[in-house]
Amino acid sequence: MGFSPLSLSQFLSSILFLFHFYTTISSSNYSSSSHFCAPDQSLSLLQFKESFSITSSASGRCQHPKTESWKEGTDCCSWDGVTCELETGQVTALDLACSMLYGTLHSNSTLFSLHHFQKLDLSDNDFQSSHISSRFGQFSNLTHLNLNFSGFAGQVPSEISQLSKLVSLDLSGNYYPSLEPISFDKLVRNLTQLRELDLSRVNMSMVAPNSLMNLSSSLSSLLLYSCLALWGCGLKGKFPGNIFLLPNLQVLDLTYNDDLTGSFPSSNVSNSLRLLGLAHTRISVYLENDFFINLKLLEVLALRECIIIRSNLTLIGYLTQLTRLDLAGNHFNGQIPSSLKNLVQLQILYLDNCNFSGRIPDFLGNLTLLENLGLSSNQLVGTIPSQISTRSLTLFNLGNNDLHGPIPSSIFKQENLEALVLASNSKLTGEISSSICKLKFLRLLDLSNNSLSGFIPQCLGNFSNSLSILNLGMNNLQGTIFSTFSKGNNLGYLNLNGNELEGKIPSSIINCTMLEILDLGNNKIEDTFPYFLEMLPELHVLVLKSNKLQGFVNGPIANNSFSKLRIFDISSNNLSGPLPTGYFNSLEAMMVSDQNSFYMMARNYSWYAYSIKVTWKGFDIEFARIQSALRILDFSNNNFIGEISKVIGKLKALQQLNLSHNSLTGHIQSSLEMLTYLESLDLSSNLLTGRIPVQLADLTFLGVLNLSHNHLEGAIPIGKQFNTFNASSFEGNLGLCGFPMPKECNSDEAPPSQPSNFHDGDDSKFFEEGFGWKAVAIGYGCGFVFGVTMGYVVFRTRKPAWFLKVVEDLWNLKARRTKKNARSRRNGARRN
Structure with a gap:
């Protein structure tokens, strides 16, 4: 049915009227609503704000x-x-x-x-x-x-x-x-x-994980993950398999529930899944045909350090929607699969520590959206291909491989690069191009443990206020440390250890107010002691060992000097004068132990651990990760004179104290008994006199003791930890007697058989009655096992012979005891 001209006009007029009426009403409603707030609501919000x-x-x-x-x-x-x-x-x-x-x-x-x-x-x-x-x-x-x-x-x-x-x-x-x-x-x-x-x-x-079975069938997103192991949800037991089958499930992330078990089904799984995160769980996964065919819509797949039963990575090219793929920490062997070239949407790819071998494939350069690329800790060989660099890269990690040759100049053209890690490649050579300073957003640069040579680009000191981590240690770099550190910089970690650097430590380093770790050890720096470093408010670790520092160290020049230092190593220099005991009063961080120990990690990159190289219990060791509880004071191999002040007893959290190879005089302070966490004490090769304080036997964590080559005399304390030390700990002290030395003590030289922490008579009685010899023996055994275990787990050393030496020392100790007993029996037989 059609409209007549009049009816159409009337209809349009009616429409316009209705439209005008509607807009008027709407405007009125909007106006009234914009001025209509219930008074009680307004008052409640204002009180909440206040x-x-x-x-x-x-x-x-x-x-x-x-x-x-x-x-x-x-x-x-x-x-x-x-x-x-x-x-x-x-x-x-x-x-x-x-x-x-x-x-x-x-x-x-x-x-x-x-x-x-x-x-x-x-x-x-x-x-x-x-x-x-x-x-x-x-x-x-x-x-x-x-x-x-x-x-x-x-x-x-x-x-x-x-x-x-x-x-x-x-x-x-x-x-x-x-x-x-x-x-x-x-x-x-x-x-x-x-x-x-x-x-x-x-x-x-x-x-109980089976409680999750009652979740709504309409569930589309379940997140029970964490970004760090310490923050996981702590789920334990078997994860219910029916969750994987929920028809509307699109997002499932269980990352860092390390005790969560179960099995991801190979069929009937929800094919609407967009994100699957099972990293750091014990849920079994089969990366085979059904997995790749059923989950074609996956955009994020995170299986880092999980349990992959079987895998066929040649089929991974089916997951063409992937934007993030994390398979790190799983051992696949073979070469990086070529099917990855089909994943053109990839923005993040982590294949670290997967046991891949061969060369880095050129096709990675065709993944033009790639922002994060991690291929570290594999067995990759050859050179770094220049084609791999894309302008979208923000993180590029090839550390711990067998790569060689120069660093491609194309890497330094990545305008958005924030983190570059090429560390521990036995063979990367050439110089560090000054064009690296074009990377204006760079926060992390680690080129350590390579064979790089030439000069450090001077621009690194002031080119970017965003740079927070700079590690160029263990190379063949020459010249001087960059002379200018810009004000307002964000540098938190500077490691130049193990190069051929000369000159002085630039005073402009005081501009690095965020600096936590400074390691300049094992270079050829010629300077006096850099007092200005005391002005760094956040400094936790200072290593200046094995340089050519000289002159007196007079002690602190400001209040709260080095108050946060946990590791203070100025060993193997030419420093002189009285032992700078003034610092013992200001090292506040060494006076209190951490109740909750953690690894010192980069502020912006929680996966990057700070590392240092120091002498630990007599061996040069690289701490790949620094525990916050670690406390080291090492002034050894210098020309310090004078006595060891009793104020050293304030440093109660110290784990290692090394004052060896100086010219220290006087007695060994009994206040050392206050260092109850001490594991290693080295006062060897000095001019110390007097007796060994019997209180040192109460240091139950003490595993390494070296008092050799001094002028000590009298009986060596017996019992507790002192029963575990061999003659090398005391040799070169002609006046010492008693076990384990060959010289026997006279009756008037004999020390107390069981030194005690308690000075009151009643307390001593309580100690004897409350703790039997069996408990003490168990404590020694547990302490030894704990120490050896932690040493194996936490530390990397280039001299694993330390363990053999411990075994050898124990064997020698047993042999000496056997000889001593045999000698006693022979002497008794002669008297009879």
Whole structure:
């Protein structure tokens, strides 16, 4: 049926009227809504705002102080982050993500008087270890709750399970809040509409994995991962296989649940999976036909250090949608599969420590979107292909391979490169091109343990304030240290150990206010002691050993000098004057041990561990990772004179003290008994006199002792640790007698048989009654096994003969005891 001209005109007029009416009403509604906020809602929000301060450090991922737009007398529905219901003016959504809020979120907060929330986002703020209040459970209309990275701690309240309308719940990235089994059971049973669940870094160690079977069948995202092993969810036991089969599952990440077992099914798996993270779990995976065929939509596959039963990487080219592939830490053998060339969407590729051999394939250069490339710790040979470099690269790690030849100049044309690691390649030669200073975003540069020669580009000292890690150690570099360090730089780690560097230590290094590790050892630096290094407020490790430093070391020139130093090594120089005992009063970090030891890692790259090379228990050792608990003071092989001050007893956390090969005089201080963590003590080749303090026998961790070549006299203490030392610890002291020396003591020279830490008579009696010889013997045995085990696990050494020496010493000790007993029997037979 058609329209007549009149009816059409009337129709259009009617449409225009209705449109005008609608826009008027809409405008009126918008106007009224923009000026209609329930007074109680506005007041509650303002009171909530006043309970927090705005601090830039409270938000790390982004910064948007939304509450600054909240002003009294204005409509709260127009405030930043606030959404209202148009008709009533009730606040239905609050988005305060990245708002830099700093303070405690109490249970009586006015936030909980706003009962109409449907969405609440408090992510990326700092609520100072506040507990997640049980009052969150009263938001009965809530569909989205996001509390991630907001500094919450304590138990997750069971009242969260009352939020039956929740579609998305994110409690990740906080200070290890815990979930009790009962609370978790309620949560998975009651939240039947849940589609997104993120409990990463929530402690679920008490939760049985089979509880996960009750999760909603509509679940599309389950995140129980962490970025570090210490922050995992702690799930233990068998992961329920039915989770892998959920029809809507797109995202599953269980990374760093090291005790989680199970098996990823080879068939019937949800083919909608986009992300699969099983890294650092014990879940078995079969990388074979069905896996690659069923999961063609995968965009992220993270299987680092998991359990791959069988694999056929020639089929990996089926996963053409992959943007991130992490197979590091699995041993595949053979060459890098050529089928990787089909993965043209790849942005991240980690194949580190996979036992791959052969040359680096040229086709990697065709992956033009590649940003992160890790091929370290394989058996790759040949030169670094220039084609591999793409302008999108930000991380390039080829460390610990068998590559040789020069570094291609194309690498230094990567405009966005942030991390370049070519360390430990037995054969990389040539010079470091000054064009490296064109990399304006470079944060990490590690070219250590190679055969690089020539001069260090002077521009490295000031070319980029973003550079935080610079390791050029163990090469053949010559010339001087770059003379200018720019102000405001971000350098945290500088290692130039083991080169041929000359000249002086530049005073501009005091501009490196973030510097934590400085290792300039084993060079040819000619200078006086660099007092200006005391001004570095964050310095934890200082190694200046084996250079040509000379002159007096007078002690600290400022308050709190070296107060954070954990390792202080100025050995094997030509330093002179009285022993600088003034530093013993300022080395505060050596006075207190770390209760929670950790490895010292790069600030921006949690996978990169700081390393140093020092003398440990008599051997040159490279600490591939530095434990924060490590405390070393090494002033050996210099020309220091004078006595050892008793204030050295303040350094209670010391693990190694080496003052050997100087000209020290006086007695060995009995205050050394205060160094209860001491594992190695070397005072050899000095001019020390007097007796060995019997208190040293109470140092139960002491595994290495060298007092040789002094002028000590009297009886050697017996019992406890002193029974484990052989004659080499005391040789060259003609006045010493008693075991293990061949000279026997007279009766008036005999030491106390069982020295004690306790000076009061009653305490001594308690010690004798409370601790029998069997317990002490067990302690020695455990200590020895622990020491040897930790030495094997933590340290890398180029002289593994240390273990053989320990065995040899023990064998010699046993032999000497046998000879002594035989001699006693012969003497007794003669007397008879």
